[in-house]
Amino acid sequence: SYELTQPPSVSVSPGQTASITCSGDKLGDKYACWYQQRPGQSPVLVIYQNNKRPSGIPDRFSGSNSGNTATLTISGTQAIDEADYYCQAWDRSTEGFGGGTKLTVL
Amino acid sequence: QVTLRESGPALVKPTQTLTLTCTFSGFSLSTSGMCVSWIRQPPGKALEWLARIDWDGYKYYSPSLKTRLTISKDTSKNQVVLTMTNMDPVDTATYYCARTIDDSSAYTDYWGQGTLVTVSS
Numbered sequence: 001s002y003e004l005t006q007p008p009s010v011s012v013s014p015g016q017t018a019s020i021t022c023s024g025d026k027l028g029d030k031y032a033c034w035y036q037q038r039p040g041q042s043p044v045l046v047i048y049q050n051n052k053r054p055s056g057i058p059d060r061f062s063g064s065n066s067g068n069t070a071t072l073t074i075s076g077t078q079a080i081d082e083a084d085y086y087c088q089a090w091d092r093s094t095e096g097f098g099g100g101t102k103l104t105v106l
Numbered sequence: 107q108v109t110l111r112e113s114g115p116a117l118v119k120p121t122q123t124l125t126l127t128c129t130f131s132g133f134s135l136s137t138s139g140m141c142v143s144w145i146r147q148p149p150g151k152a153l154e155w156l157a158r159i160d161w162d163g164y165k166y167y168s169p170s171l172k173t174r175l176t177i178s179k180d181t182s183k184n185q186v187v188l189t190m191t192n193m194d195p196v197d198t199a200t201y202y203c204a205r206t207i208d209d210s211s212a213y214t215d216y217w218g219q220g221t222l223v224t225v226s227s
Contacts, residue, residue, distance in 0.1 A: 001155065001168050030211075035214075043153065045213060048213035049211050094155070094169060095155040095212070098152070
């Protein structure tokens with residue numbers, strides 16, 4: 001499967017901007033998605049096709065993808081954004097997930 | 107309203123075959139671009155993609171698990187079935203089925219609640 005690498009953890013103060021990266025070989029040539037998973041819950045799609053937000057996702061969530069790195073940016077981070085975040089992309093008919101990043105808002 | 111629900115045994119013994127059923131509503135797996143995926147998550151660990159079946163019957167499998175997995179669909183019943191052979195304790199995980207959209211890119215927009223499968227003798 002396609003290998004994607006994320007930092008294990010990111011910390012941010014409330015109201016500040018959090019950036020979570022996802023690295024993969026020629027990832028910028030593919031579409032990246034991002035999922036939020038709160039403890040005990042199923043994942044929720046927050047970004048698809050690199051930078052699109054599904055209905056109901058706040059506009060403080062944004063995404064970009066270039067080169068070998070996709071980035072999820074959360075502007076004006078709130079306490080409710082504390083969760084695990086996973087990137088995902090397709091490559092050669094297989095799907096890969098990143099190892100996940102725990103976002104701590106403190 | 108799109109919903110998906112996983113069903114199957116909560117406990118299986120090592121070497122047994124696991125069969126999970128995903129029953130969904132709110133979309134048709136005969137519609138172009140519609141797919142159903144299976145993803146699992148061991149306790150405290152990351153998501154791992156397992157398999158996907160598309161509206162046109164195409165099937166995709168995780169390379170590392172391909173020899174153990176079979177995915178199939180019954181469009182009339184709105185069900186997708188995943189079988190995994192030769193279960194091992196390391197396969198203990200929450201198994202999710204989810205709707206995947208494939209319209210030039212693939213993204214998974216609805217997930218089931220997941221079902222915890224424990225492999226133990």
